[in-house]
């Protein structure tokens with residue numbers, strides 16, 4: 024008891040704003056003893072803005088963790104000291120630094136013994152390297168590592184390590200799940216850019232060196248003179264942290280901003296326009312990073328309007344930026360979203376390769392093709408894009424999505440590092456020797472001047488930056504992998520946990536295990552065997568919507584019907600997509616015998632009774648994985664509960680609430696998918712679960728007072744396809760008599776929490792109020808469906824046969840206090 028009390032009081036109250044840069048005071052006596060010999064003095068021999076940020080950061084970190092104020096001195100002192108500088112400068116002082124290369128924005132942390140003193144040297148290949156080295160040193164201290172005898176050299180794998188923000192000038196964020204933009208509000212750059220400065224610091228701490236600040240669906244007036252002046256303030260806030268600002272540009276800007284009668288990239292007037300626009304930008308923002316371009320995609324105009332190619336457009340922009348050192352990241356996310364779904368040969372997955380492979384070698388050397396890691400669009404499971412292995416003479420950057428658009432929108436835990444790591448390690452066989460994606464991006468396979476990785480981050484004004492405290496591991500891990508793609512997901516998860524929640528071994532072990540399991544858990548209950556995330560494709564991409572991907576032009580088809588499921592992408596009988604891979608990758612996917620189970624339905628159309636390598640039929644796998652996934656989601660709660668008192672109360676409660684919500688929504692997903700496939704295939708679950716819910720009492724079958732039964736659309740997102748709504752302004756109620764054996768039960772109510780009102784619910788047993796809750800979440804829909812279906816589990820209590828349970832629902836606004844069903848749970852209560 025005494026111990027747990029002590030632990031609880033030692034935990035800090037935290038909002039999550041500090042993210043992994045908490046620099047929590049170190050209490051561990053062994054560590055304190057170890058760090059007692061660290062220098063008391065610091066000197067920076069480099070006087071750049073970035074080196075000065077590094078020195079201040081060092082002082083701040085040491086002060087916060089070790090309660091020690093560093094003395095910053097102007098010259099190398101005759102005492103132990105932290106010494107910051109570029110490798111070139113420091114070589115002239117310390118012979119120990121003579122041999123050994125550090126390139127790019129790399130750094131060298133070295134303990135140097137010189138004239139009887141111990142110097143902790145933070146040497147950067149350039150000024151950014153000094154900053155990255157400083158963050159690395161502080162991170163080691165925060166993780167209680169030994170820093171007394173350093174000799175670590177690190178060089179980032181790739182020069183382009185950017186995040187993209189899909190922020191709109193009005194302050195909203197496309198696919199952003201953590202509040203409003205930190206950059207924009209009401210058509211302007213925010214007056215207060217404090218959060219922007221803090222964001223840049225966070226990014227720099229994991230080696231990210233660029234940030235594209237506006238939505239790739241770019242508002243044309245981003246490039247107006249007035250707008251550029253405002254945007255320059257964002258670049259100013261980034262600059263101390265070595266983060267360069269980039270902008271998404273609309274290819275039609277010459278016409279929309281300056282009323283030219285064309286935006287044809289081959290028209291000399293258009294070329295002159297881009298050139299003079301680039302000059303104007305660099306006058307305002309000397310370290311401007313470059314342009315990101317989304318063109319001929321999802322309604323954005325592009326060079327195809329004039330019969331020109333993406334290379335024609337990209338090169339015009341690139342030539343305008345070239346003299347200033349800027350780059351163009353041209354997105355390969357170009358596809359026709361009006362595909363003919365009746366055509367069995369039509370295939371969106373083919374688009375990027377079909378369009379860009381013929382252009383290999385036609386792009387200027389400061390153009391980089393930004394290629395999504397999979398051929399569709401950030402689904403829970405996709406194969407690696409064949410385009411990544413299909414370009415020998417073109418710079419490439421791989422795009423991943425930190426914001427969890429198709430992976431739970433930061434309401435579900437989904438640690439994406441294992442997914443990205445699988446992609447980075449995947450051998451595309453672009454040459455006879457191994458050619459993993461990470462080597463292709465680093466220019467090790469085909470010599471190329473530029474390459475990198477871009478993560479769509481979409482942080483927002485919410486204190487946690489990404490809303491779910493555990494989701495920040497994806498931003499952290501993105502930076503770490505971009506810096507060093509050889510790091511393991513386990514290492515990254517452990518580092519992040521130590522920095523974010525402290526070094527308690529149980530905390531580190533538990534959170535790491537939860538993170539590492541989470542992608543597989545999410546995949547298990549949202550989409551089987553590579554069929555894609557079975558979400559509402561034409562809407563918000565959150566809850567289940569199995570048929571939404573079919574019979575439309577968007578091409579995210581899974582082609583499930585009565586007999587089978589999957590896209591036939593074989594060369595032999597399908598769309599031929601598999602032929603875009605080099606051998607032996609193509610052969611592996613083409614043959615049913617060698618195609619991995621987890622991508623089977625991406626590559627092949629098979630019957631439900633087809634047997635997987637695992638020995639199960641496809642249909643049984645669908646049932647099993649969704650039940651197992653939902654159970655595993657519930658187990659996350661049990662794991663988290665072991666940490667009560669070991670992490671601060673605020674984040675403990677916050678994460679617990681989110682995990683409880685996730686477990687409830689995993690049941691919604693499980694049931695929607697299992698019921699849909701049961702009905703569509705007509706093949707029962709051999710374990711008898713799908714379609715059988717003996718502990719469930721459907722609301723529409725209860726005694727109703729004021730409530731009315733309604734059909735829910737899509738039908739599979741409500742139990743039995745129906746629910747009840749209250750269409751009056753006063754309370755309605757549902758009630759039923761308990762017909763189970765006497766015992767302890769938790770009462771789980773499945774209700775709908777629409778975002779157009781705040782309904783209230785009161786639960787009574789035999790007329791006595793036992794629980795009450797409010798439907799005040801901001802789920803992404805004003806309707807009763809799979810986005811809003813939510814589970815509330817009341818505290819366990821003893822019930823007897825014949826007891827009466829009543830739920831009163833009070834509507835508010837458009838939220839009609841909808842109820843789907845009640846389930847009496849015997850185990851796992853609360």
Ligand code: GCV
Nearest residue numbers: 189197198239240317356400
């Ligand atoms: C910015 C997906 C998203 C869109 C996004 C697009 C893209 O389709 O749903 O919101 O648009 O990808 O990457 O350009």
